[in-house]
Amino acid sequence: YPRRAKKSAVKSEEFISGVISYNSRLDSKTLCSRYLLVRRPKTGLLAGLWEFPAISVSSQFSDSEGESKLSEILDKFLTIDQRKGLQIKHVGKVSHLFSHRHHVYHVYKAVLEDDRIVPAKKSGAANCKWVTKAELLQSAISSSVKKILELSSEGEVMNASKRRGQKRSTKCDMKPLEKFFKTAS
Amino acid sequence: YPRRAKKSAVKSEEFISGVISYNSRLDSKTLCSRYLLVRRPKTGLLAGLWEFPAISVSSQFSDSEGESKLSEILDKFLTIDQRKGLQIKHVGKVSHLFSHRHHVYHVYKAVLEDDRIVPAKKSGAANCKWVTKAELLQSAISSSVKKILELSSEGEVMNASKRRGQKRSTKCDMKPLEKFFKTAS
Amino acid sequence: YPRRAKKSAVKSEEFISGVISYNSRLDSKTLCSRYLLVRRPKTGLLAGLWEFPAISVSSQFSDSEGESKLSEILDKFLTIDQRKGLQIKHVGKVSHLFSHRHHVYHVYKAVLEDDRIVPAKKSGAANCKWVTKAELLQSAISSSVKKILELSSEGEVMNASKRRGQKRSTKCDMKPLEKFFKTAS
Amino acid sequence: MFEARLVQGSLLKKILETIGNISTEANFDCSSAGISLQTMDSSHVCLVSLLLRSESFDPFRCDRNLTLGMKMSSVSKILKCAGNDDTITIRAEEGGDVVSFLFESQNQDKVSDYELKLMNIDQEHLGIPETDYDCVIQIPSGEFQRICRDLSTIGESVEIACTKDGVRFSVAGDVGSGSVTLRQNATIDKEEGSQVTITMNEPCTLSVALKYLNFFTKASSLSGVVTISMNKDVPLAVEYLIGDTGYVRFYLAPKIGDDDDE
Amino acid sequence: MFEARLVQGSLLKKILETIGNISTEANFDCSSAGISLQTMDSSHVCLVSLLLRSESFDPFRCDRNLTLGMKMSSVSKILKCAGNDDTITIRAEEGGDVVSFLFESQNQDKVSDYELKLMNIDQEHLGIPETDYDCVIQIPSGEFQRICRDLSTIGESVEIACTKDGVRFSVAGDVGSGSVTLRQNATIDKEEGSQVTITMNEPCTLSVALKYLNFFTKASSLSGVVTISMNKDVPLAVEYLIGDTGYVRFYLAPKIGDDDDE
């Protein structure tokens, strides 16, 4: 998409972005996914917004450097048990142009196959939360977060139609209990 | 094989032919196979003879058209449960020259792995029967049916010798009960 | 390595050498391996020394001839049950230069995956023993035996570091009972 | 309208489990005589024939002959939901596409009602002639089940040899060989009527596949006694009576040729 | 310092097995009131809330409020090493990183001492308001467990419909459909107090997923009676009392929309 003629005015920063999720199987037809969001610092760019955990990377990073950076993210937010079940895939990249910045997110998708080892968050992993897709879209997020989510969801609809037997449906027919009970203070 | 010089006198018709079978495991060394035969109409070409279910197809059919035509055959004769266990393979083709016709049968082999879901025939699938190879050869069949059977059996002897442990033997040491008890009227 | 200028003085003999072993799993971290050694005849070259079972082969042997010769070795020393669990790999070759001879050993590694079917030796397989690596190095062996052992062990350390969960460690923290009880006469 | 009420509902549970091992779908034929069923396994070497006479039920009503085609695993699932002491009532309408099962606990405090979709099942029935068998052996059903299970760990075929003194079951396999001999008029269990009884015209020997005998003996809970009938070179007959008003009979093709099962 | 001694140690074994099916890690909150726990499953559709009042224990000592975060499978492994008649004592120090479990056989001849590493578990608690439910049903716990298990072989959702006459559980699936009806004030088991009792403001119908009910009913060994409370469109509540001094309560989100579970 369009770029300013004077490229040097826009600094391009690159990141590894981890879309970490797990699927709870509600019944033989219904899976309910939850994604890990982290909160940006209270000051600075996109202050206080929620996003997928990300970490800076140099623009010419190798595959192994990308995996290594992703590991740093995973180590920060997931317990050892949670890391055991991960299926990881490099799904592509998402660009976002700000007024004076250009961010490129190299998106990795990491899905926990065994849903029973959530919901504990890793000790010390503050300012993060596991949310459904609906809750994610209702959180304070930037548009690049939506683009990253769409990119990482691309394979899923196809898989749903191809897979016999247990379907992957994103339609959960039960609301989570937080809709009924408020979080205790 | 030989063709008349005046090709236009012989009309070539092409068919998808489905050799549908299941294997009953009598014991650790013995498998007993049964094949699905259907009866041709009482009038017309090869009237009243038994054959493998077949369906017309255009001469330049694609792979997916072939599979789609095969599906029509399977839907007509097999129940949903019976279709679950199918292993399907396109094994080749068989030609047969009549006095004024030329038939080409594109042979697909479909083997039901789970023998416990037979012998129910699909409701409405009249004029068909499941027979052993011996019973098949004793039925009223045309020579193209024998050729189709031979073509679809080509892999099996090889597999028998290569496979350790459970052998695929076509020698059943028990006669089916129809040899002892006649069908009730 | 160095060869005499007059090649014809040194006769080159080639062998298939089988490093046959099994692994006992002592606990989730410890595997203890044992190797099959056979004793050479009491007279002649390397008299009375222990070695991995070997069999002559022509110098231009094909893959299938190699496997066939290996089968002869396996048939001689292993029971049918012991042969069931074998994982076989052609790992390379080892040369050894004597004063007037040159031996080339084409080394095959055969590992029994199921340790419960040892220690019976095949009836009639005299002059052979199953030994740990430590016991092997303490036996009367030639230097080519050591080289063959090193060649066949090359993959193992690498596998140990790559494999998560159950580690392949060669450090057994229990001594075999032969260290405590002497063989009855 | 078809309606049949069985006070001893557990009988139906046991019957269904047995049939389900042999065939996955079968037709229950309902007439004024009662409920009958005949089905073969997929290899056509064994057949099960069931009869529950109308006297087994109270009440029993069958306005018109009706054929109820059912998937055995589905009926089993439903019958597993019945308590062992429940009364079971089967109901169906002519031309309907469901059969209903009503379970009532003894004090009627718990009532369960299940509906199962019927299937169209096209199976031929075989006519089984009345046969005068050379040997008819009565054995306690649990004993026969035990013997079949034991011998099937050793080999795949059993040779059954019956003389006036007793019956011998022999097997051979990779491990070795074995035989079990039961003597005539022996008392295996202390209970009265639990003897081994042989009625014989002439001695008879037959070999059959143990895999199928182990299916049949799942009906052992239906009756304390199993009756085995043999003629040379004809299918073995194995019968369990259901009270006074019914039976389950199994037929198994004999092994061809010599008794070697290798 | 925290110390709590439970003479009927088997209670703790049963409680732990139940919770472990729902969540893999949870915080045990210790205060002068007793031991409490609240955790949800990973899909956040069900919640278990446990309370063992301090009177359940003898002695009970809790100098300062303490949160003991444990991995359920690890606690289960340790509690499986307790004999069914053992006394169980739980001990922990403030600021410590282990919790210890002491098992004493009745005659004190066998004493087992286990230490479990604590975890930092960050789970939010939900506030569950006191609710006046439209229908409150008491059923023998074994009966409810049996019904949930039976119906889950037929379908995945159960519709619970309660009227003053009784409660009906309905299910539908590929095999067919079914319903079980229990009558009010019925006597299912001979034991006293094992009746079906319904307290009702107005009739109520709710659909829930059987998968989760089958987790809850693993607590059946804790109490002879289970109490099910329903309001339209709010989470179902399922409660098992633990003696006089505690309870385990489960909450399960209702199914949205119509009762069709397909």
Place this chain on the structure above:
Amino acid sequence: MFEARLVQGSLLKKILETIGNISTEANFDCSSAGISLQTMDSSHVCLVSLLLRSESFDPFRCDRNLTLGMKMSSVSKILKCAGNDDTITIRAEEGGDVVSFLFESQNQDKVSDYELKLMNIDQEHLGIPETDYDCVIQIPSGEFQRICRDLSTIGESVEIACTKDGVRFSVAGDVGSGSVTLRQNATIDKEEGSQVTITMNEPCTLSVALKYLNFFTKASSLSGVVTISMNKDVPLAVEYLIGDTGYVRFYLAPKIGDDDDE
């Protein structure tokens, strides 16, 4: 000719199951003294030694010393076909290639005869010297089995520490750590003779692998009491007596170095 008849045939069934866990093939050595067996597992860290004296049998006949090599899984299959109350008779001919097992029911109405092909098994025997152990502990066999099973869910090695007051079994693993202490002369079971008894020269501590102890304790059904004998740095000895006329003894190599099992 070798013939040995054991009235309590169930003993043989239990013995065979135990040995089969350790070694897949073994030689039964028959002499006028009785039947003995010695075999090690494939890692050579444990050994089982069996003796059934000739007085265990009636009759017992052994014309010439005989070695019967058998595959344990095959013998187990055959012995599973014996009833628990059957008499078992073992027979073999010198120079023959089979061993036969005769099972006779109590009233002789059911007689089973099995033949097993013998194997040539080339295993060395180890000479086990008479040892004066520092600690000899007698525990009810069921209790020891329970302890080994419990501790093996926590860790892989157990440290056994014996003093005059009692014996302590300790384990550590990923989950945490634990120890079980049994007091001297304690009464764990009400039955007479089911006490924990310690005979000690000096205190002793030994670490061994629980995996192998769990194999040994499968012999618990042979005897109400298990005797554990320990000396520092020599193999642990675990003995179950078989009536008055036999024993099964297990030896297990100790863990080297410190007691850390990681």
